[in-house]
Amino acid sequence: MDYKKRLGLLVTADSLIVVFSIFIGFWLLVPTSTILPEAIIVSSIALFFAHHVFAHLFKLYKRVWQYASIQELSAIFAAVSLSITAVALIQIIGYQTIFARTLLVTWMLHILLIGASRFSWRIYRDSLMKGNTEKKRTLIIGAGNGGTLVARQLMNSIKSELHPVAFIDDDFTKQNLEIMSIPVLGRTKDIEDVVVTKNIEHIIIAIPSLTKTELNTIFDACSKTKVRTQIMPSVEDIMSGKVTVSQIRDVQVEDLLGREPVELDTEKIGAKLTGKTVLVTGAGGSIGSEICRQVCAFNPDKLILLGHGENSIYSIDMELKVTFPHLSVETEIADVQDADRMKDVMNEHQPDVVYHAAAHKHVPLMEKNPHEAVKNNVIGTKNTAEAAHEAGVTTFVMVSTDKAVNPTSVMGATKRIAEMVVQHMDRISDTRFVAVRFGNVLGSRGSVIPLFKKQIEAGGPVTVTDPKMTRYFMTIPEASRLVLQAGSLAEGGEVFVLDMGEPVKIVDLAKNLIRLSGFRDDEIEIMYSGMRPGEKLFEELLGKDEVHDEQIYPMIYRGKTPPVDVDVVYDLIEDFEQFPITTLREYTLDLAHFRLTKAKQLSLVK
Structure with a gap:
């Protein structure tokens, strides 16, 4: 009508x-x-x-x-x-x-x-x-504002496949009451019983303010029921118009792991990026592309996407032009190993800020190909940093890793040597050079999560290297936010580190993914395959002599790293191609650990 x-x-x-x-x-x-x-x-x-x-x-x-x-x-x-x-x-x-x-x-x-x-x-x-008997009987966890919002949306939507029949809430004042004629039937500990007695076919967690620990507790209880469990969008996403309440999604491993996200000092970051020219290397990668998305939110004058892979650069370029049509976004297909090309790009665009995210990061592959690790991680960083210095860039932020601390792998050693290059450049340049270390990134290319998911889809087994192995985890957006925040805090020469909370056991990550896929732990086998070359049981974010106790920003620390013998670093860059694989691996590890004496260096070269 x-x-x-x-x-x-x-x-x-x-x-x-x-x-x-x-x-x-x-x-x-x-x-x-x-x-x-x-x-x-x-x-x-x-x-x-x-x-x-x-x-x-x-x-x-x-x-x-x-x-x-x-x-x-x-x-x-x-x-x-x-x-x-x-x-x-x-x-x-x-x-x-x-x-x-x-x-x-x-x-x-x-x-x-x-x-x-x-x-x-x-x-x-x-x-x-109510007469639609095909709707799934749904249990809503949380009888607060979020839960009532979800219940009202489900009750008002003819198209919805879900019908709310009960609430669960740990608030004792709501027990045995009804909200919109839907009873509150218990607390988290009662989830299994309510699912059985009320013939529940679907569960929605509707408490946007949950901490990671609280969400884990609730999800553990829900996973025992084998009923599909979903979660409502965050209030921020609803209010901003990104999603509606009805766009309930599956619980992701990112919801269960990691720690509470760091809030950005948007005013400080905006002062560094708004109206400026920003260049991102490795812009097609997991971290680089997310840095680009978050930089765009601060309205730079121009964003340059630099990468070696044309397909990935094309993808992020198309995405940004749709999402931020008012911004000037340009692309450069270039290899950071090409010093002349990097200088040409920097001189052409004259960026104010450079985020250097281009790197080889796969530990076992770099153990087999140490020459490529040196070329990309060390020489690529040197080329980019020197080009930034000559172009008069204001701030240069290098993306580093926790594997650079006491490295046991070629990948970690080359990233530590790249940090040395950046620290040396800071001493001789007016450009502020800094590095940012963080742990494993959930869902990034080559990470363990896509592998686990494929193994679960195939029915198992899920391969874990060692039952004691732990790692620090963060989400891709969170890692990228840290990079932006570090750039705004840079005074020059720092190695910034995020307080990532407690490390997570890889076996616990595997179990979470098994449950998120709708299986019980005993339905998918977990097999221990042994540690791979270059891996260690646990990672560190700062060495014991590198820690400043005070935080310079909530959850962000500034490391104090030992002085660098840049001559030894440049000797490696000059001579690395003549080394056999085993010798180069030893050279880079010794250099990263400051164990490389002149006598040993000469013996290795010979």
Whole structure:
């Protein structure tokens, strides 16, 4: 029904209700009267016009009544009460009296009939939904604002496949109560029992304020039921318009692992990026592409996407041009190992800020290919840093790793040597050079999570190297935020480290993914394959001599790294190609650990 037909129907119905109400009011009080007094006619006309005026003011003709709630009821009460008040004033002026009892009966009938005419639409709609037996019986975890928001959305949506039948909430004051006619049947510990007794087919976790620890506890209880468990979007995403409440999603491993995210100092970051030219190397990678997305939020004057792989650069370029059409985004296909090309790019674009995310990062592969690790991680960093220095870049931020601390792998050693290059450049340049270390990134290319998922899809086994192996974890957006924040805090020469909380056992990560995939731990085998070359049982973010106790920003520390013998570093860069694999591996590890004496260096070269 279009708006004009709907408006005509409502105005006609309201007009009949107004006349009916006041005439019935007089008839109930003066049943033997056969002649309508003049007061009835005048009062009826007054109520007719007053009602339509106040109905318009309170938008009774513009509300969607199938979603009617307390707010709509309040609007009806106000419009009717003011209409009756207007009639009373006219009776005082015209007749020096108020037919109080008649107006009281009229007021009650008026509210009853207007309310019934409106709420009958919602009652009819709700009855249709209740009659739909195909909807899945749904348990909502959380009877607060988030839970009631989800329940209302599900109850108001004919298209939804879910029907809420019960709440779970740990607030003892809500136990045994009902919210929107949905009972609160227990606490987290009662989830299994409620699922059985209420024949639950679906679970939604609807507490946006949950910490990681609390979410883990609730998900553990839900996973024991083998019922599909989902989670509502964050309040921030709903309010910003990114998603709606109905866009409930599956619980992801990112929700269960890691720690609470660091809040950005957006004012400080904006001062560094807004209106500036920003260049990102490795812009097509997991970290580089996310850095680009977050940089765009600060409205730079120009963003340059630099990478070696044309397909990945094309993908992020197309994405950013759709998401941020007002921004100037340019692409450069270039290899950081090509010093002349890097200088040309820097001189052409004259960036204010450079985020250097291009690197080889796969530990076992770099053990087999140490020459490539040196070329990309060390020489590539040197080329990019020197080009940034010559172009007069203000700030250069290198993306590093926790594997650079006490490295046992070629990858970690080359990243530590790259940090040495950056620290040396800071001493000889007006550009502020810094490095940022963080742990493993959830869902990045080559990470363990995609591997585990494929193994689970194949029915197992899931291969874990060692039951004691632990790693620090963070999400890709969080890692990228740290890089931006570090750039805003840079004074030059620092190695910034994020306090990542407690490390996570890889076997626990595997178990979480098994449960998230709808299996019990005993349904998918976990097999221990042994540590691979270059790996260690646990990672560190700072060596014991590198730690500054005070935080320079919430959850961010500044490391103090030992002085660098840059001559030894540059000797490696000059001579690495002549080394056999085993010798180069030893050379890089010794250099990263500051164990490379001149005598040993000469013996290795020979």
